Amino acid sequence: MLLSAAIVAFATAARVHALWPLPRSLSEGTTALRLAPAFHITLAPSVHGAPADLYEAILRTETQLWTDDLGRLVIGRGAGDVSAFEAAAHLSELTLELDAGSTVLSITEEAQKPIEQRNEAYTLSVPSNGSAATITASSTLGLFRGLTTFGQLWYEYEGTVYAVNTPVEIEDSPAYPYRGLLLDTARNYFAVSDILHTIDAASMVKINEFHWHVVDSQSFPLEVPGYTELAAYGAYSPQMVYTPSDVETIISYAGARGIDVLVEIDTPGHTAAFADAHPDFVACNQARPWADFAAEPPAGQLRLANDTVKEYVAGLFSAIAEMFPSSMVSTGGDEVNTNCYDQDPETQALLNATGLTLESVYDDFTAATHGALVAAGKTPAVWEEMVLDWNLTSLSNETIVLVWISSDDVKAVADKGFRVIHAASNYFYLDCGAGGWVGDYPAGNSWCDPFKTWQYSYTFDPLANLTADQYSLILGGQHNLWTEQSSPSNLDPIVWPRAASSAEVFWSGAGGNVTSALPRLHDVSFRMQQRGIHTIPLQPYWCAIRPDECDLNW
């Protein structure tokens, strides 16, 4: 049912203008419509007691309609539309309505619900005769998604804001409930303003999860109440931290834009930064040669056989659960290096004293950290090795598993009955293809070469290799920015508009066509530019304003 709706939508793609992600059901006309100077967005009585974040979204939308100033991406940038829009009706009103019986919560509260409970569906109707447009939904989050779509209908030419494709009738809802973007703020630091800016862009393409890989072996910038020594000693500098107030700012900014924050405290690997405050907690800390002990420098892993460490980390996750309202928290679990523990005298002494194996203490450690999260009402998320490389009885099947190494691994995770988020390096790693960064290595290239083009990501099939009864295990997917070679300097151009490709795959479903998508993605990119996001150009401008003319066989 969901898939067939997506196919209907893609079949009409030739007439679709700037909508991204493509609505699951869409009909468009060919009549122009002008935005009236007095245009305003109103709330129907059904939205009685509307939350502040909905009012804010309305005001932002009203402003952006007049400030986007996006010319149509055709020769003349709208000059050819003048006769059409001069004869067009004026739209004065957009009404937002909630379906009867809907509870009025804030966008933020809706966005932070457990993933299977979120309701992002909406309908949008824009008549061509100037009578009021309407968005209906069962949640403020659905209304917000509808506002985002509404904002993509409009172009500007010499002061007139107009649409070219009315009447518009849209029924829309996501194919997958999880559409994310990962940012690593540990390899290089990003200011809060950079994160907010990225959330703005993500929200434009209906991404609903900010996966915040906040700490790693290189730095621990997160100030966690009760555990502040980790950032005090492990952050790059006292300025390069995220205070609890910063975290609140990010969470509320994201929530108001329909985005939940999935925080990750990667354990027990990737934890050398814990050693700055607690040297006793970390095995193989900065051990040499690092390549024998870790995937990248510095080496260092939590001594998971040590009960003090285990209890400390469980307590840390309890504190994290208090900081982050999301229903999900990631405990990491990637790239645990067994040699680090094999060579660590303390870990070996503890294993010898108890007769336990490394796997069994990892299981105990996981029981403790996941237990702390479950006690706080959270669902743990982990990287794929936790289920594919280790036999951890403590991992409940409620655990959400992110596949990163290869999309080929998805089937094995699903076969074990776990829910999956697609995040595979072979499709969704934004850092690949930029050469190696390890020193003393002139021939070094990126380990995950080649560069993952938007076109390639866009052809991803979330259900490949799975049986029909496994489809419901697929929650969605995300692009990932690991930041060994990224900073605020290249954040926008390395992410945008590429990350919009997965946002559409996981909203609209598989089956999109790069050829019809390209003009729409140009539109995404240009609209982001108008809002201050420094997207890369997908093509020469000559091509951008001549849809199809730079296609391979044109």
Next chain:
Amino acid sequence: MLLSAAIVAFATAARVHALWPLPRSLSEGTTALRLAPAFHITLAPSVHGAPADLYEAILRTETQLWTDDLGRLVIGRGAGDVSAFEAAAHLSELTLELDAGSTVLSITEEAQKPIEQRNEAYTLSVPSNGSAATITASSTLGLFRGLTTFGQLWYEYEGTVYAVNTPVEIEDSPAYPYRGLLLDTARNYFAVSDILHTIDAASMVKINEFHWHVVDSQSFPLEVPGYTELAAYGAYSPQMVYTPSDVETIISYAGARGIDVLVEIDTPGHTAAFADAHPDFVACNQARPWADFAAEPPAGQLRLANDTVKEYVAGLFSAIAEMFPSSMVSTGGDEVNTNCYDQDPETQALLNATGLTLESVYDDFTAATHGALVAAGKTPAVWEEMVLDWNLTSLSNETIVLVWISSDDVKAVADKGFRVIHAASNYFYLDCGAGGWVGDYPAGNSWCDPFKTWQYSYTFDPLANLTADQYSLILGGQHNLWTEQSSPSNLDPIVWPRAASSAEVFWSGAGGNVTSALPRLHDVSFRMQQRGIHTIPLQPYWCAIRPDECDLNW
């Protein structure tokens, strides 16, 4: 002689701090020195009648010394230097001196001299006892290069500006006279401010040539007096042009920073944009399928068999010669598509009527365009196909040849006796590795994959495969930014600090070592950041402040 000096310099690299490119001869001490609050730069009597651009350079340097605010790239960012600099002498004066008998010209005039006449040599002496530092040279251009080096000695910690490596004694001059950077402003447009910003960065690493690929098939943004219809019809928009005043601004800004502007009007291929004003001048204009007629869309080449076209283009080059003071102008000559002419009825009619071959009319066309340049006192520069794919008797051996397809082609160009600028895609193309941009091509990757890392560019040997008697044909080399997928959004991070790698190869000579270069290149990158250039991070910050610790075998 030059090479042995370079070897001496590289042998001392372990003690070199932030200097880039590495001076050809260098001795450093280990004594700290503070910059006095009253520090000032003075001119010796030998610089009587100093030009305004030297005064401007002095004022910029004096400002930057206090505003760079670059902390040392070590743990603590300079906290460990406090005891050393608190005991250090204060430097109050830097004196600039010209060698006896030197003519005092402006930096701009020196930078724009014919390439074999430029003199960039200088010596720099910085005593550790606080007595005056000195830069000596035979030209204001040499003094300017010395100022650039002087500026790289200084770090800041809590308000103190200090060096850690005095006394410093440097004798320096470039291994190669040409060190360039190419920017394509035709595929996507760059504002004048973006170009000036790029010139600032280039000047920091002693690049001395801005190769401006200003026009191409996609757009013709250059307003040429007498030929203004080309931009009027061929620019992307009336706002996306470079007026004669803009060009003057760029040339003088570059000149004052020791950089000459080599403009390129690519002919007879890459000229579809001429058709917007002169449709009759262009064969296969926007012909389909474009791939049969051009390397990228849109197709279109000047009808070189047509005398009117030939005379028009020769006149255009005369006008270009008036606009640009450089001794060099590039006429392009790459990727001429013979099928375009084979399929063009007008060209075929003209060839049939005269009995001439395409090659012979190309020769006549080149004689006319190069003749116009030579008559204006210019040396033509061309891309490699002009000498390797065509037998053009009109090409004088004075012509400078840029090798772009592959560094393997350099030997063949040198064997024909032409001077060479290295610009090969397999080492120096900044755009490679970012995926394909042609539409309707989901599997498309960059034609020149993989990404060219700074490390790989840095290992380039300018003299590889050549005989000793051909060494003098090598003028230098350049990184190139073709902008199908670039715009102001990603200009800084795609260029910097990568393009510094060729700047050092062609200043300091071959033989550099990526391992000792990395900490210095971090320094380049961080100093550029302090001056507003959005360089990418080469590594996680953890590595940047721990020289060597992220090396492969650390």
